[in-house]
Amino acid sequence: MAGAAPKVAGAIERVTIVGAGLIGASVALALRRALPGCRITGVDPDRAVRDALVPAIADAATDDLAEGVRDAQLVFVACPVGAMRQAFETIARAAPANCLVTDCGSTKSSVAVAAEEVFGADSPRFVAGHPIAGSEGSGPAAARADLFEGRIWLLCPAGSAQERMAARLGKLLARLGARVESIHPAAHDAMFAEFSHWPHAVAFALCASIADGAFADAARHFSGAGLRDTTRIGASSAPLWTGILLDNRESVLASARHFREKLDVLEEALETSDRAAIEALFAAASRWRRSVD
Amino acid sequence: MAGAAPKVAGAIERVTIVGAGLIGASVALALRRALPGCRITGVDPDRAVRDALVPAIADAATDDLAEGVRDAQLVFVACPVGAMRQAFETIARAAPANCLVTDCGSTKSSVAVAAEEVFGADSPRFVAGHPIAGSEGSGPAAARADLFEGRIWLLCPAGSAQERMAARLGKLLARLGARVESIHPAAHDAMFAEFSHWPHAVAFALCASIADGAFADAARHFSGAGLRDTTRIGASSAPLWTGILLDNRESVLASARHFREKLDVLEEALETSDRAAIEALFAAASRWRRSVD
DSSP: OGGGOOOOSSOOOEEEEESOSHHHHHHHHHHHHHOTTOEEEEEOSOHHHHHHHTTTTOSEEESOHHHHHTTOSEEEEOSOGGGHHHHHHHHHHHSOTTOEEEEOOSOOHHHHHHHHHHHOTTOTTEEEEEEOOOOSOOSGGGOOTTTTTTOEEEEEOOSHHHHHHHHHHHHHHHHTTOEEEEOOHHHHHHHHIIIIIHHHHHHHHHHHHHHTSTTHHHHHHHOOHHHHHHHGGGGSOHHHHHHHHHHTHHHHHHHHHHHHHHHHHHHHHHHTTOHHHHHHHHHHHHHHHHTOO | OGGGOOOOSSOOOEEEEESOSHHHHHHHHHHHHHOTTOEEEEEOSOHHHHHHHTTTTOSEEESOHHHHTTTOSEEEEOSOGGGHHHHHHHHHHHSOTTOEEEEOOSOOHHHHHHHHHHHOTTOTTEEEEEEOOOOSOOSGGGOOTTTTTTOEEEEEOOSHHHHHHHHHHHHHHHHTTOEEEEOOHHHHHHHHIIIIIHHHHHHHHHHHHHHTSTTHHHHHHHOOHHHHHHHGGGGSOHHHHHHHHHHTHHHHHHHHHHHHHHHHHHHHHHHTTOHHHHHHHHHHHHHHHHTOO
16 A cells, blocks of 8 residues: 555645635635646536636536546545535545545544545545634635635544655645644544634624614614624524534534533623623633733 | 803814723824814823823823813713713813713713713713724723724714704714714614624623633634634723623613524524524524625
């Protein structure tokens, strides 16, 4: 197997992006800038997305995954997490044996399980990944070549074979401006439930609450930067984030319970006009937030 | 009384800012730019704040409110809402009879009641106000001369006498770049509970939850723009926002109940893996959020 191990260092000439949404199309743009001679193929089921890809973002586009990865040296799977396993199955069958596959999903435990079942335990053909970058935008129109500049890109190698591949892949990701770090899938999912997935759910809930309240129009007119920032990620893709939350359901529910405890303290203190309790909670919050950045 | 009615149009030569935090100091900076010949006095109980005021932000600073408003033609009261009534009492006694007083508080019902009790019903000496501008910063160091540019500044005249004063004051506020609108105090407070005060509480609760969870440090390291934006206002002043929430307690609790209904739907749907219910809530949320801006 060692002779067939995918090469990532050196000249990469053919990369395929599976799922050309915000992340996939941004990977394509970033690769174009970093590897000007590289041929980039985008695979997406959506005709409008494919039309947007060529020639601005990719050299070719197809809705046929097997065809799209046929001669790829490197594949980024950037489809919704719920569609990963099926994509892996087709790629394992259709891509060259020395093609390296990585993904960009926001959850990692289910991806690691699917990859192990499809590619084998610690297969050098796969390394799970998660670029910590994005925006509330969706689709290739929201893509940016500099989306990963200065941002962390997490890799989750499952063993020593994947660690070697992660080291090679990491060199390429560094050329996209990313800061590469390794993490275990379970640790990843518990953490990101707490500070990404559940906060997305809170922003969605806040938007939904305002949207069907008495002041949905007034909020548009009068709201300041505070509301706009707090709710910005509530504009994110509903199906995408539904998939992420369900995929990481246990950890997300744990973070939800923890958040609800704070909300209970706050509402109880408001009901009883307990100034000290509110101020203590707010002070702990602002102390932490001021330590960020 | 008509002869003693405060003049705002024409040359204003002496303005006093009571409370030189983010908003008060920004008013001072904006006035300096709009009215270069105007003498600006800052009143603040905090020695460090007063030291920061002169000469960069104001011409004089004092901790003696009566002294600070003695010859003022216009007073902006920008102290915390809980301190407004006492400030009004001193100003009513110490300021010239033809001095116009306005405030910058984030709640308006309690301010309107206090102003009526201190200055009298529909007194031409007072108009309640609320500039819809700010940041998570605090104190004069966070002040900006352009904080009000393009932002709405709400005024709450209580009758025809105050409406005339609001029209005059509005001309000055327009010179600070603000877009002036009128609103009833009760309507103001119900609205701002929904799209400002309660969202601040949610951001504080989210920060507090992360802060004492297992991933407080990891969140600092790994968090992306999403978490930073969602929690930004959680860095705001704890005592200031405790005062605002308590001052507008009934409306804030109504908004809290409404938000909790959405949270209940979401958690129940996560518990039962009800994809359709989650996606419906997220879709309603993102539809509204995308209509903002």
